Amino acid sequence: MFVKNAWYCAGWDYSVTLARDAILARQIAGERVVLFRTPDGKVHAFEDRCPHRQAALSMGRKEGDTLRCMYHGLRFATDGRCVEVPARDRIPERARVRVFPVVERDSWIWVWMGDPEQADESLIPFAVGPGAEGWNIWTSEMSVNANYRLEIINLADLGHLTWVHENTVGGSLKYAAIEPDFELLPRGLITRYWVRSVEATGAVRHLFPAGTLFDLHFEITHTIPCTWVMHFRIFTAGAATEGDSDGTLLVDTWTSQAVTPRHADAVDYYYSWGTSKETDIPGLSDMLGQTLDIAFREDAVILEAQHERWREKPDFPMVDLPFDEGPAKMLWVLDRLLREEAGKPDR
Amino acid sequence: MFVKNAWYCAGWDYSVTLARDAILARQIAGERVVLFRTPDGKVHAFEDRCPHRQAALSMGRKEGDTLRCMYHGLRFATDGRCVEVPARDRIPERARVRVFPVVERDSWIWVWMGDPEQADESLIPFAVGPGAEGWNIWTSEMSVNANYRLEIINLADLGHLTWVHENTVGGSLKYAAIEPDFELLPRGLITRYWVRSVEATGAVRHLFPAGTLFDLHFEITHTIPCTWVMHFRIFTAGAATEGDSDGTLLVDTWTSQAVTPRHADAVDYYYSWGTSKETDIPGLSDMLGQTLDIAFREDAVILEAQHERWREKPDFPMVDLPFDEGPAKMLWVLDRLLREEAGKPDR
């Protein structure tokens, strides 16, 4: 159901600090995870389940470098070992909580859900976080009650921009006509395309004289499971119909998006958008961000209704369309990784 | 579980127009159905599931004679064929949405949930709708979280009028004593009986001097699945103890009721009540209607608690009583139709 040997985004770095008692509970790929920061600033991730009697460690208490379960007071070091059984000398060897490898990068927290021995930091996707030099990046998040496969399909598919996001980040028939360049990666897909001489998207069309046209360039790196990072640039419409636009670069943006399955029926969605400082103008990054919040609610209502229907008829015969090429490649990568892990023993 | 080759009521004709974007989503007998009207005024019913990726067509958009899925913009004609894949020439032959036969009659919309070839309009039950000449008919609807078998039993059973509807549409022990005439139909049951020299029902008893008595005549046509249409007449109490009342006709009414299962655990209930224009007096039809809304909530709380218990103990041994003769006949008809369809392949 889920690829285990993979980095999953557990959210924005500030969420760990802002959580109640600075202890953050998540569900990731079907597992309960608790995240907390030690005084040295490092983030640690435990299974959110005390090895004694399955109490929630996320209801515990940080004490120095350790986390105390507040049911019976067992205290765990960052390597998962129990270092205190209150008022008792003997600590059973088996009193160990499962520890997940954690990396903080680009203001995101990444958790490796599989075999810690295989945790490979080079697999962490590139992203542009709010701390990136030269960029003004706005961050947000939401939850969607849908399986993550539907999110992967949605993100890999360009055809829906025309319709779902008619009034926000899409709206032109030109999106449905895109024939992108694909570059398959071991764990994902790079998708590149131009949309030329197109009107501004719905959200900002009213800001320009009628008929003002733009050249748009998209370069998207989509990885399993599930990160979607796009370099998106807006030019004045030029004359070129192939290769680079000969218009003027107006806005240079990055958006970084991570979809983390909680379990089979819901995902957490962490995302950012922002412009280069050179091309930013006051209010622009905020407006992009607010537009994205609305656009992703547009997707969410579609995906949640689709998820219900997909649960009702898992074997419904479906019809393939040209828009499904990107999604098909991504699902092929996902299913290959799932197959590779199947048969291997679980931790 | 559900008879497929049957007409199910999808609600009042005005609901299609009043729905958001004039597109109405229903669940009928376990299927998702979307209803919309084309410019010629006709109502059409599709499976509420795009053949591409199961998106909800009820979140779509009406465009002329067609319905557009607002996920990827596929557009469907009223025969279910896809007539547009945006920005693409080729339309896959298999891109067809399932179409359900629809008939509008008596202000109700009827949908045939089985094989369209077998859709037989002569099976649509007789009813008296709000447009019927000579009648003032009031309409309403509600939902009940109970299996439709419990609704069929409830409607076929006269014994509960005495107790459940003590303060609304029943209240006399005479209801529990009824020995009706039954006439079995291929898909239902006609039930006829007199209740003589009875006080007014609970809701209106206070309007008459104490001891004022009436003769009541009931003629009910109950069909599978599940319509209940009653011609109900109130006379001053006469001397006759057999055959027609020799009292004076005071009020002549029709009530038409349709119970449509959403799925195994809920129904939608559409109903009307009203008097002949000749016997109506200002406020009477409104009062009957409001009484019915209250009476059906009285049933609903009983049925929802019964449904919970029936789910907990499906094999609970039950005891039969004289009141169960009507319900037993109706369930016999239902189960015969279900058996007849079993073994036949589903569409």
Add this chain to the structure above:
Amino acid sequence: MFVKNAWYCAGWDYSVTLARDAILARQIAGERVVLFRTPDGKVHAFEDRCPHRQAALSMGRKEGDTLRCMYHGLRFATDGRCVEVPARDRIPERARVRVFPVVERDSWIWVWMGDPEQADESLIPFAVGPGAEGWNIWTSEMSVNANYRLEIINLADLGHLTWVHENTVGGSLKYAAIEPDFELLPRGLITRYWVRSVEATGAVRHLFPAGTLFDLHFEITHTIPCTWVMHFRIFTAGAATEGDSDGTLLVDTWTSQAVTPRHADAVDYYYSWGTSKETDIPGLSDMLGQTLDIAFREDAVILEAQHERWREKPDFPMVDLPFDEGPAKMLWVLDRLLREEAGKPDR
């Protein structure tokens, strides 16, 4: 899953009278139960399920010594026999509702959920109710969404007092160090221990000068399923380190607690606490009671999170600690009783 041949607490005696229409609906050990009082003051318990069509008898009406089902008006005597089928002469022999033996004692209502022939009043646990002479007892109740095994473990375990109830009824590390005396009973366990020279518990520590110490004595009788009755006494700290305290008795209290499973995922919890009239001071019993309400919410949030995790991973390998000795004994008793009943036919 549940021991059937056992007395389950159905709540406080006053709840039957205060319920809507003085008819109380409960779920006990997976069964629906309805409780009502006849004019002679006796409480009766029926299965909350009419033998006719499973309607809820708890939606019925008390009439003298009988309970009428308000669906079709069947009326049942306290022995479960149907004594009226409205407007009909014949009463089917099988029209009998299941009757559960009931005993009122110590202001609690006890219901025997198994074979009535085996109902043995001597198995009803000792308790100190609000009517006990010489005691001022305060009563309360709550519901918890957790399996009753987790409640049994929680109540048999002394180690959690230190942490879960840090600010209410625990808080000292001395609780985690307790090595109690156990006395195994056929259906439970007596647990006795002293906690000596300990500060007042969290809730009342601020009332005493810093460093004021007490000797506490606990004697708990815990029975399956699931009653927990404690004689708890507070002395000024004395010099004795074994046997009785040589301090002065300050407060002498009893708390009686009953946990009744509704079904596999929830319990009702009825409890009381109070002091002897000799050692009571104005406001003390109220304060103890309010403290207990807060303390049991502290348990409830832990248990509900634990229950979710236990449902997710029923086979999670757990680690045993010294605190688990009491819980292990209680689960051993419970599982022995369950095994003894397994194989015997259900009623």
